[in-house]
Amino acid sequence: MFSFLIWHPLPPFSILCLGECRPDNYAYTSEVKASSSRRGLNEFAMEKISAAxxxxxxxxxEKALRSKKRARAIEAILETGSRLKRWSQEPEAKQAVCSMFSLVPGEDRLFANTILLRLADAFRVGDREIRxxxxMVFLSNHRQHRRNELKKGIKGILSKGRxxxxxxxxxxxxxxxxxxxxESRALAxxxxxxxxDFAKDSAEIRYLVLSSMVSSSVPEVKASLFAAGCFCELVDDFAFVVLEMLVNIMSMLATAEAMRLSGARVFANMTCSHSVAMKAFKPSKKS
Structure with missing residues (x-):
């Protein structure tokens, strides 16, 4: 008897499976996985960039500020403050970064200024708690701005150039x-x-700060001394005027202890140029 070898062709599905196991298909699969991985990294990076x-x-x-629920508005304001702090830690977006995240150059500044303007509008029309x-938001950002500029050289979201x-x-x-x-005057x-960083260039704001230093209200004087100290860090000629006024305030017997402490903090914030140091030394020598 003759035995016949019967050949059975592989079904199409088996051929397809074998075709998927070819080396070139392995390379294609690896490329797809790498592309997906890169896309995932880009999406992750986009989530970490505040400008996007x-x-x-x-x-x-804006939606929260328009809400009739004050608690929701305050929560949104504080959350925005945390976001601004995060944004201030990031360097300003360059051309390559803008292209990566489909941003027009300067678009991040536009959005940042829009947020700041919304907060300023809320301060103007809001009640005591909103203000x-x-x-609180800008005080926290101010402290961080000083640390970042001194240690990292990063210009924060509240710097004049931004x-x-x-x-x-x-x-x-x-x-x-x-x-x-x-109270509203003190908060302002x-x-x-x-x-x-940008208010120091306004003559009107300088005058308001200096005139408030001789107010009869202790909270207003303390707030003006805080503002004066911030200005003195940046403007040497303003420090001259403040120093002369501080000498008179500190030497008055009727000055409250809280005002004296606030005045002492201003001395620490003054730029230590030779002329300012000599101006502070002369009154102490007389006493």
């Missing part, structure tokens, strides 16, 4: 100073100090 999130942050803040929460609408910001806070009560002065 700024539009959404601005919209969320206090906004001051704030384009500083005139509008100052005018809104100035309106509160001129029309508000004593604290904001001027937090914004010293």
């Amino acid at each position: 999130c700024a539009m959404e942050w601005s919209i969320q803040l 206090k929460s906004i001051v 704030v384009q609408n500083h005139v509008e910001l100052l005018s809104r806070v100035k309106a509160v100073f001129e029309t508000g009560d004593v 002065l604290i904001l001027f100090g937090c914004w010293a």
Whole structure:
């Protein structure tokens, strides 16, 4: 008997499976995985860059400020403060970074200034609690701005070069100073100090700070001394004027202890040039 070898062709599915195991298909699969990995890294990096999130942050803040629930507005303000602190730790976005995240150059500044302007508007029309929460936000950012500039050389979100609408910001806070009560005036002065990097160039704001140093209200004087100290760090000629006024304030017997402590802190913030040091030394020598 003859035995016949019967050949059975492989079914199409088996051929397809074998075809997927070819070396060139392995390379294709590896390339797809690498591409997916790179895409995942880019998406992860985009989540970490504040400029790419700024539009959404601005919209969320606007919705919360329009809400009739004050607690929601305050929560959004404080959350925005944390986001601004995070943003201030990042260097300004360059051309390559903007291209990576589909941003137009300068778009990050536009969004940042929009957020700052929303906060300034909320300070102008808000109640006591809203204003206090906004001051807390900028006080925290001011402290971080000083640390970053001294240690890392990073210009924060509140630096003069990154704030384009500083005139509008100052005018809104100035309106509160001129029309508000004593507490509102003190809060406005604290904001001027937090914004010293660009507020120092306004003659009107300088005058408001200096005139408030001789106010009869202790909270207003303390707030003006804080603002004066922030200005003195940046402007030497302003420190001359403040120093002369401080000598008179500190030497008056009627000056409250809280005001004396605030005045002493201003001395520490003054730029230590030879002329300023000599001006401070002469009154102490007489006493």
